[in-house]
Amino acid sequence: MDSLGAIRSWPANWRITTATMTTTEGIKKVPQVLTVAGSDSGAGAGIQADLKVCAARGVYCASVITAVTAQNTRGVQSVHLLPPHFVSEQLKSVLSDFEFDVVKTGMLPSPEIVEVLLQNLSDFPVRALVVDPVMVSTSGHVLAGSSILSIFKERLLPIADIITPNVKEASALLGGVRIETVEEMRSAAKLLHQMGPRFVLVKGGDLPDSSDSVDVYFDGKEFHELRSPRITTRNTHGTGCTLASCIAAELAKGSSMLSAVKVAKRFVDNALDYSKDIVIGSGKQGPFDHFFGLKKDPQSSRYSTFNPDDLFLYAVTDSRMNKKWNRSTVDAVKAAIEGGATIIQLREKEAETREFLEEAKACVDICRSSGVCLLINDRIDIALACDADGVHVGQSDMPVDLVRSLLGPDKIIGVSCKTPEQAHQAWKDGADYIGSGGVYPTNTKSNNRTIGLDGLKEVCKASKLPVVAIGGIKISNAEAVMRIDEPNLKGVAIVSALFDQECVLTQANKLHKTLKESKKGI
Ligand SMILES: Cc1ncc(COP(=O)(O)OP(=O)(O)O)c(N)n1
Numbered sequence: 001m002d003s004l005g006a007i008r009s010w011p012a013n014w015r016i017t018t019a020t021m022t023t024t025e026g027i028k029k030v031p032q033v034l035t036v037a038g039s040d041s042g043a044g045a046g047i048q049a050d051l052k053v054c055a056a057r058g059v060y061c062a063s064v065i066t067a068v069t070a071q072n073t074r075g076v077q078s079v080h081l082l083p084p085h086f087v088s089e090q091l092k093s094v095l096s097d098f099e100f101d102v103v104k105t106g107m108l109p110s111p112e113i114v115e116v117l118l119q120n121l122s123d124f125p126v127r128a129l130v131v132d133p134v135m136v137s138t139s140g141h142v143l144a145g146s147s148i149l150s151i152f153k154e155r156l157l158p159i160a161d162i163i164t165p166n167v168k169e170a171s172a173l174l175g176g177v178r179i180e181t182v183e184e185m186r187s188a189a190k191l192l193h194q195m196g197p198r199f200v201l202v203k204g205g206d207l208p209d210s211s212d213s214v215d216v217y218f219d220g221k222e223f224h225e226l227r228s229p230r231i232t233t234r235n236t237h238g239t240g241c242t243l244a245s246c247i248a249a250e251l252a253k254g255s256s257m258l259s260a261v262k263v264a265k266r267f268v269d270n271a272l273d274y275s276k277d278i279v280i281g282s283g284k285q286g287p288f289d290h291f292f293g294l295k296k297d298p299q300s301s302r303y304s305t306f307n308p309d310d311l312f313l314y315a316v317t318d319s320r321m322n323k324k325w326n327r328s329t330v331d332a333v334k335a336a337i338e339g340g341a342t343i344i345q346l347r348e349k350e351a352e353t354r355e356f357l358e359e360a361k362a363c364v365d366i367c368r369s370s371g372v373c374l375l376i377n378d379r380i381d382i383a384l385a386c387d388a389d390g391v392h393v394g395q396s397d398m399p400v401d402l403v404r405s406l407l408g409p410d411k412i413i414g415v416s417c418k419t420p421e422q423a424h425q426a427w428k429d430g431a432d433y434i435g436s437g438g439v440y441p442t443n444t445k446s447n448n449r450t451i452g453l454d455g456l457k458e459v460c461k462a463s464k465l466p467v468v469a470i471g472g473i474k475i476s477n478a479e480a481v482m483r484i485d486e487p488n489l490k491g492v493a494i495v496s497a498l499f500d501q502e503c504v505l506t507q508a509n510k511l512h513k514t515l516k517e518s519k520k521g522i
């Protein structure tokens with residue numbers, strides 16, 4: 001991602017793994033983020049939040065402080081701006097020594113401080129720049145005056161890879177336009193994109209009277225609305241900083257922008273949900289726990305960055321079918337994603353390990369650049385070796401609790417379940433979703449018991465996890481599956497109706513359209 005002209009390519013012998021990059025000589029390079037922001041004495045926002053997020057996401061974070069605030073859960077009592085020359089000194093010290101992948105900016109309280117930042121970023125290019133245009137604290141204190149607007153718009157936004165304004169900040173950047181609906185958020189995102197950032201995320205957390213928390217993401221062509229149930233809590237201080245620094249951390253680990261934004265949104269939602277009842281401070285707005293994922297209590301283990309909506313159109317590859325139609329697995333995956341597949345599973349029962357691994361690595365790159373999760377069927381070793389997003393295992397594969405201990409909290413685990421008992425066990429063992437079928441008879445998986453729509457309904461009713469249906473599903477029956485009217489049935493997993501076809505793209509398009517139509521009526 002080249003935000004500043006020069007792009008730093010990785011040395012040829014390095015490869016990015018989960019949280020560290022290992023060279024062939026064994027030197028470990030950790031993805032690195034630099035936050036340039038203000039200090040929050042209450043530690044809920046600012047550089048303190050940025051440091052916590054990056055630690056929680058397995059990324060090293062250094063910090064350049066632009067201002068020191070005296071604040072607590074009751075608000076901001078006072079602000080001390082650091083002299084621009086000292087901000088510049090800090091920038092030179094770290095930028096001349098560390099190999100930052102991403103710079104994330106928070107509170108930039110004066111044009112002079114923005115100026116020294118721009119100069120140093122020009123002298124020391126980084127791969128990506130995340131700009132969180134902090135202007136007003138969530139407690140309403142102005143952290144950057146109107147004088148900052150022009151240098152933001154003319155100099156900083158044009159070099160940003162992504163900007164993450166809330167609706168108030170977006171309105172300020174656009175001269176005070178009204179932004180009170182999702183439609184107005186979309187218009188604002190489009191106008192802000194014209195100011196130069198490659199991507200725009202308008203955060204709708206403080207949109208008045210909305211039941212869901214909606215953020216609007218715009219890449220210059222397409223909009224993505226990232227919705228999640230609004231969490232009622234006083235502990236929302238620092239959500240903006242946290243979202244932006246989590247995006248920076250995911251980018252530093254090699255994610256695409258859309259994937260990074262999705263993970264960050266889930267991270268904030270999970271942190272807010274886990275922290276909704278904690279009490280820190282006596283004021284009206286408290287901080288939340290960034291380290292919920294590290295807690296050992298049963299509640300925290302329920303949180304992952306997995307988004308159940310990703311189960312909507314679940315493509316499961318089959319190399320025999322792809323060979324029959326003379327297409328590579330990579331081309332099959334590309335076509336499925338282009339046609340609307342929302343998650344990919346590599347299911348290669350006959351492939352030799354080396355061949356499977358090379359195929360998986362190629363597909364990880366494709367999926368990551370498209371913001372689509374890639375899961376590996378059965379093979380935990382392959383998933384670990386290619387840093388896939390997770391695995392799908394059956395009842396006779398490695399036990400799920402062992403898989404969870406090997407993959408850690410952030411990887412996705414799906415489990416095949418035919419019965420309510422298997423669904424309950426999958427939940428107890430820490431799975432993220434279950435695949436349930438065969439809904440209809442299938443030739444793709446031999447000796448597979450068919451459970452029918454009734455069996456699927458029974459499993460959905462018993463399951464605490466989101467469910468994807470599988471087995472004999474195609475365009476003609478997909479709607480009937482989705483209409484069993486079980487809220488945790490999130491989609492359908494398909495093999496032959498996608499890949500035992502002449503054109504994967506066409507079939508994926510048709511299936512996606514059919515599924516969207518079926519959802520309208522539910
Ligand atoms: C989403 C989904 N559901 C079920 C399966 C079946 O997995 P498979 O490895 O083919 O068979 P089992 O190991 O579950 O018996 C799947 N691949 N994906």
Ligand SMILES: Cc1nc(C(=O)O)sc1CCOP(=O)(O)O
Binds near residue numbers: 316416443471494
């Ligand atoms: C991989 C798989 N698992 C099933 C299960 O019941 O767990 S059925 C199945 C095969 C699904 O292929 P098709 O979409 O071609 O019917």
Ligand SMILES: [Mg+2]
Binds near residue numbers: 377378392393394395
């Ligand atoms: Mg299996």
